[in-house]
Amino acid sequence: MIPRYSRQDMVDIWSPESKFRIWFEIEAHACDALAELGVIPEDAAKTIWEKGGSATFDIDRIDEIERETKHDVIAFLTHLAEIVGPDARFVHQGMTSSDVLDTCFNIQLVKATDLLLKDMDELLAAIKRRAFEHKDTVTIGRSHGIHAEPVTFGLKMAQAYAEFDRCKARLLNAREEIATGAISGAVGTFANIDPRVEEHVAKALGLKAEPVSTQVIPRDRHAMYFATLGVIASSIERLATEIRHLQRTEVLEAEEFFSKGQKGSSAMPHKRNPVLTENLTGLARLVRMSTVPAMENVALWHERDISHSSVERMIGPDTTVTLDFALARLTGVIDKLVVYPERMMGNMDRLGGLVHSQRILLALTQAGSSREDAYRLVQRNAMKVWDSYQVSGDAKVDFLTELLNDEDVRNYLSEAEIRDRFDLGYHTKNVDVIFERVFGEG
Numbered sequence: 001m002i003p004r005y006s007r008q009d010m011v012d013i014w015s016p017e018s019k020f021r022i023w024f025e026i027e028a029h030a031c032d033a034l035a036e037l038g039v040i041p042e043d044a045a046k047t048i049w050e051k052g053g054s055a056t057f058d059i060d061r062i063d064e065i066e067r068e069t070k071h072d073v074i075a076f077l078t079h080l081a082e083i084v085g086p087d088a089r090f091v092h093q094g095m096t097s098s099d100v101l102d103t104c105f106n107i108q109l110v111k112a113t114d115l116l117l118k119d120m121d122e123l124l125a126a127i128k129r130r131a132f133e134h135k136d137t138v139t140i141g142r143s144h145g146i147h148a149e150p151v152t153f154g155l156k157m158a159q160a161y162a163e164f165d166r167c168k169a170r171l172l173n174a175r176e177e178i179a180t181g182a183i184s185g186a187v188g189t190f191a192n193i194d195p196r197v198e199e200h201v202a203k204a205l206g207l208k209a210e211p212v213s214t215q216v217i218p219r220d221r222h223a224m225y226f227a228t229l230g231v232i233a234s235s236i237e238r239l240a241t242e243i244r245h246l247q248r249t250e251v252l253e254a255e256e257f258f259s260k261g262q263k264g265s266s267a268m269p270h271k272r273n274p275v276l277t278e279n280l281t282g283l284a285r286l287v288r289m290s291t292v293p294a295m296e297n298v299a300l301w302h303e304r305d306i307s308h309s310s311v312e313r314m315i316g317p318d319t320t321v322t323l324d325f326a327l328a329r330l331t332g333v334i335d336k337l338v339v340y341p342e343r344m345m346g347n348m349d350r351l352g353g354l355v356h357s358q359r360i361l362l363a364l365t366q367a368g369s370s371r372e373d374a375y376r377l378v379q380r381n382a383m384k385v386w387d388s389y390q391v392s393g394d395a396k397v398d399f400l401t402e403l404l405n406d407e408d409v410r411n412y413l414s415e416a417e418i419r420d421r422f423d424l425g426y427h428t429k430n431v432d433v434i435f436e437r438v439f440g441e442g
Helices: 008-013 016-036 042-053 059-069 072-084 086-090 097-133 153-178 195-204 220-247 275-288 291-296 309-336 341-349 354-366 371-392 399-404 415-420 431-439
Strands: 138-143 146-152
Touching (some): 008 097, 008 309, 016 042, 016 059, 016 072, 042 086, 072 086, 072 097, 097 153, 097 220, 138 341, 153 431, 220 291, 354 399, 354 415, 399 415
8 A cells, every 4th residue: 555556535544543533433332332231330431432532542652552562452442541531441341352353344344345336436437428429439349359340439338337337236245244343252252241232333333233253253254345356456457458458559449548748658759658557457466466365364263363464454455445546547547538430440441341251151151051161151252351461461352352253152142242241230230239238228
């Protein structure tokens, strides 16, 4: 988590000030519940809220105490006692450190998720706008990196929209699953604290009570959470990689916005590089890096150990901060992406009409040819075009002309029937149907 790839709202969630404020609220809400149950005096609970609620916790003082105690929660409670006074003896009644740490961690993840969901909405809005803008912008579809058949650039954007819409649904599920709290005491038995305290604290903090906490909240929840962030990162990389390929000099059908005064290379003044999408590829790797450690955290010893603790202190902030930045960066890339429709058509035309080969194949079979013979006839003419393309970089042989001059093809198809199969509209006629499925509108 470095400033270069961090946005302040997400960073603030993981700050020491935020963490200690959440710790205090967990303890104070527990005191309220204990007071309602008659376990501690009501005046004590009120004093704890009044003095602790208005306090600014001294991070340096807490660190100083921890250097002696070697225990972060005890260090915080000791400092809180310095602020609250004698009534601080009622804080943490029947609780254990994991009650505070795990509940706080989940609260932070929920807060982080709310920011990520906002990021996702902004990205979806940008993709949708560009999808409709280029709904009918014809470009070549590629498989294996090789020209296949025509699509539209809007269709590429619609695919990305559908993918990120699924990502949003997964993130909402992850938020629901991670939004639990535990106030169950040592080894999770509620031996020294009433389960009603847990219910009260969870409700006050917008969580659900963990059904069985075993002192720690089970880490399968967190494994699924970070796995979800990893999938989102992979979707970011998929779209970033598409843009990187489209910006290659030999393709140049779209490129990142290049601002006035921007420089692409310290050595070569002509360069305009896809630096933002390359950066997104790297950031996606960092987000996915958290998924395996999160899964390995599931297998703790017996009712608890802390082998997960050091992992989560890093992957919690680092992964959410990085993904927040990546989503915002991708939104900016899509919003300002420069699209070149003429270049798209020019690239498609360089292969002399080969993109229509399937339609000729189908027409031959429908006219009575076996599929094997039809394939042979189409490929025979297609290879002539390929051969001329490989030599010059532009097809010097025209696929339509070759077909019209092939007597074996003409035995099945008239000139009009062949020409009809070269209509681009056949390839894009159902874009409205796909848009209806994705956006609910065509």
